[in-house]
Amino acid sequence: MLQRHFRALIAISALCLTAQPAFAQGKTGIVKIGINEQLSGTFVAVGVPPAGGVKMAIKEINDKGGFVVGDTTYRFQVIEVDNKSQTATAVAAMNQLVNDDKVSVVFGPTLGALAVQAQEVSVAGKVINFSAATPWQTLGHLSGTAKPLLFGTQNSLALTSAMEVQSLMQLGVKKVAYLSLDDDTTKGNLPAFLAAAKNAGLAVETILVPPNTTDWSSFVTRAKGENVDGIYFLQPQVLAPDVLRAILELKVPLKAFGGRALEPTVALKVNDGKPLPFVFFSQLPTPSFEYPANARTKAYTDRLKAFDARAAGANAGFSFWTYDYVFMLVEAMKKAGTVTDNAKIAAALGTITYDGVAGKICFGKEMRTASLDGGQVHVRDAKIEAKAVASACK
Amino acid sequence: MILFLQHALNGISLGAVYALIAVGITLVYGLSRIIHFAVGELVMLGAYVAWETWRLTGSHTVGLAAAAAVLAVIGMITERGIFRFTLREPLTGFIVSLGLIMILQGIGIEIWSADPRRADPPLAGSWDVSGLIFRKQVAINIGVSLLVLLAAYAVLMKTRYGKAVRAVADDPSAAALMGVPVRFIIMTTFIVGAALAGVGGWVVLTNGSISPFVGEAYLLRGFAVALIGGLGNVQGAAVAGVGMGVAESLAAGYGSPGWNDAYVFGIVILILLWRPTGLGRGSSGAHL
Numbered sequence: 001m002l003q004r005h006f007r008a009l010i011a012i013s014a015l016c017l018t019a020q021p022a023f024a025q026g027k028t029g030i031v032k033i034g035i036n037e038q039l040s041g042t043f044v045a046v047g048v049p050p051a052g053g054v055k056m057a058i059k060e061i062n063d064k065g066g067f068v069v070g071d072t073t074y075r076f077q078v079i080e081v082d083n084k085s086q087t088a089t090a091v092a093a094m095n096q097l098v099n100d101d102k103v104s105v106v107f108g109p110t111l112g113a114l115a116v117q118a119q120e121v122s123v124a125g126k127v128i129n130f131s132a133a134t135p136w137q138t139l140g141h142l143s144g145t146a147k148p149l150l151f152g153t154q155n156s157l158a159l160t161s162a163m164e165v166q167s168l169m170q171l172g173v174k175k176v177a178y179l180s181l182d183d184d185t186t187k188g189n190l191p192a193f194l195a196a197a198k199n200a201g202l203a204v205e206t207i208l209v210p211p212n213t214t215d216w217s218s219f220v221t222r223a224k225g226e227n228v229d230g231i232y233f234l235q236p237q238v239l240a241p242d243v244l245r246a247i248l249e250l251k252v253p254l255k256a257f258g259g260r261a262l263e264p265t266v267a268l269k270v271n272d273g274k275p276l277p278f279v280f281f282s283q284l285p286t287p288s289f290e291y292p293a294n295a296r297t298k299a300y301t302d303r304l305k306a307f308d309a310r311a312a313g314a315n316a317g318f319s320f321w322t323y324d325y326v327f328m329l330v331e332a333m334k335k336a337g338t339v340t341d342n343a344k345i346a347a348a349l350g351t352i353t354y355d356g357v358a359g360k361i362c363f364g365k366e367m368r369t370a371s372l373d374g375g376q377v378h379v380r381d382a383k384i385e386a387k388a389v390a391s392a393c394k
Numbered sequence: 395m396i397l398f399l400q401h402a403l404n405g406i407s408l409g410a411v412y413a414l415i416a417v418g419i420t421l422v423y424g425l426s427r428i429i430h431f432a433v434g435e436l437v438m439l440g441a442y443v444a445w446e447t448w449r450l451t452g453s454h455t456v457g458l459a460a461a462a463a464v465l466a467v468i469g470m471i472t473e474r475g476i477f478r479f480t481l482r483e484p485l486t487g488f489i490v491s492l493g494l495i496m497i498l499q500g501i502g503i504e505i506w507s508a509d510p511r512r513a514d515p516p517l518a519g520s521w522d523v524s525g526l527i528f529r530k531q532v533a534i535n536i537g538v539s540l541l542v543l544l545a546a547y548a549v550l551m552k553t554r555y556g557k558a559v560r561a562v563a564d565d566p567s568a569a570a571l572m573g574v575p576v577r578f579i580i581m582t583t584f585i586v587g588a589a590l591a592g593v594g595g596w597v598v599l600t601n602g603s604i605s606p607f608v609g610e611a612y613l614l615r616g617f618a619v620a621l622i623g624g625l626g627n628v629q630g631a632a633v634a635g636v637g638m639g640v641a642e643s644l645a646a647g648y649g650s651p652g653w654n655d656a657y658v659f660g661i662v663i664l665i666l667l668w669r670p671t672g673l674g675r676g677s678s679g680a681h682l
Binding site for chain 1: 397400401404405407408508509510512515518519520522527529530531532598601602603604607608610611642643646647651652654655
């Protein structure tokens with residue numbers, strides 16, 4: 001009997017010696033993080049990569065034994081809910097996460113229309129809510145003191161739009177057609193572009209097209225009729241080849257065609273391999289995996305591919321809107337000395353600069369929207385020229 | 395003036411697809427009184443069949459033939475497996491077709507994912523005629539659609555089969571007494587309607603990207619065109635299809651493009667208020 005107890009004692013002692021520091025310190029805890037994303041439905045491509053970024057970060061943190069705040073070691077528990085790309089489901093998902101699952105922090109939804117509705121629940125539940133949704137910026141949710149727990153994980157629209165307008169003007173464009181789907185995402189982005197264009201003296205003809213547009217001829221002809229010398233195409237980016245084909249075949253005389261997060265290789269393929277008769281440019285809202293190549297993002301995407309192949313697809317860059325922010329959240333919890341007082345954690349988040357895979361990340365003082373690395377790509381005479389644009393954080 | 399003509403030309407291209415779809419809807423309605431709402435999803439399936447065939451063979455011509463043939467088979471399967479059980483209750487058939495939209499879209503997402511797909515255009519470039527630009531592929535698409543519609547019209551008007559179809563449309567009971575195999579004839583309209591949607595899908599693919607949601611854009615328009623042309627009126631559907639395409643293109647060119655659907659369906663409402671059975675004679679009976 002004694003021998004058996006002695007063996008058990010040795011086993012427990014050995015376990016304590018080999019266990020992670022958390023176990024040695026004795027006190028452990030769980031921090032629940034919710035994910036409310038489009039894991040199915042029309043906008044699945046916008047939801048899977050950000051969800052993958054959160055889950056990979058959580059796994060990496062938990063695999064290292066969690067994180068210590070005060071005298072307690074915490075691990076994250078992730079609760080993921082599919083909002084099916086529908087607003088009502090996104091609100092229900094947020095209700096479940098906040099009120100039933102009692103999470104402290106929610107990532108998503110990334111989709112603007114859903115995020116606008118769902119944040120009402122997270123704000124009421126006093127939960128920290130991260131999202132890249134641009135309407136949060138334009139609706140003023142990220143400034144002032146009314147909704148201090150909402151954090152935008154995408155670069156400031158004002159800054160991005162100013163760079164895009166500057167690019168167009170540097171390419172000699174005097175009047176640009178702003179071509180995009182008529183939806184909440186576009187409406188969230190358009191005001192910043194119009195403001196930047198007005199400041200710079202660039203004339204803009206806004207052409208918003210109905211959802212599910214398959215034939216762009218009428219809209220491109222409209223732009224041609226307005227005598228524009230540049231076309232800015234916001235979204236959906238995957239349809240840029242169709243728009244370019246219509247521009248080429250309808251012989252619209254342009255100096256430049258560009259947009260946000262457009263795939264540069266499109267410019268090499270769309271004209272039967274011949275150079276485009278105008279300059280193509282793409283403003284990248286996150287670091288790129290290729291333009292220019294970056295060892296840090298390369299290592300990241302390799303890890304993401306191994307972790308979640310779906311998240312590492314064509315829109316893998318969207319995972320930059322979540323991955324680093326989980327680590328940043330840990331830093332903020334450590335700095336605030338709490339994992340439960342969200343007001344203190346939010347205040348700490350505003351003071352941190354985190355050096356992550358998306359560069360140096362910090363939140364603005366006047367607007368709680370992040371600054372992270374981006375890039376700019378030009379395609380001239382079938383040659384791709386890319387440069388990184390560093391975040392504004394010190 | 396050139397700009398106006400350019401918009402009209404763009405509209406004819408759009409309208410060709412609407413006409414193909416509307417003729418299918420109107421044929422099915424003319425004989426079965428079922429409003430086949432899932433026809434937009436048949437366009438989507440046709441586009442994917444054409445895309446898969448193009449990937450395998452590199453040929454758009456084979457893709458066109460495959461889209462029409464495979465969709466014809468799908469049309470037969472849906473009639474034999476589903477719609478024939480609803481022939482006595484056309485409203486049930488209509489509701490079943492609504493369910494089919496969800497099922498076919500789900501199948502599309504499951505097989506091809508939600509990401510858009512595209513094929514290399516069969517014919518790139520354009521002709522410039524005194525400032526009026528004719529996109530080569532668009533010209534081909536209009537030609538193909540016109541040929542298919544003319545062929546459908548010729549079959550309906552000039553063959554024994556067409557005579558049987560018209561007889562069933564006019565009075566199924568009398569046609570049956572005359573020895574016309576009514577159920578078989580009705581089945582063939584589902585086959586022809588689906589094959590026309592398959593051709594429409596090929597046209598959509600050659601114009602640009604496709605996704606499992608591409609049918610949504612054509613569903614309401616195809617149905618609206620069938621209404622304007624007069625349900626059951628093939629010629630009316632063809633003409634109304636082109637008319638709607640031109641109206642839509644002009645609305646995009648001169649109105650607020652975001653309101654395109656509102657303009658187009660506003661016109662549809664006005665026309666139907668003025669002529670409840672459509673511009674062609676419809677609804678009260680088929681006019682094939």
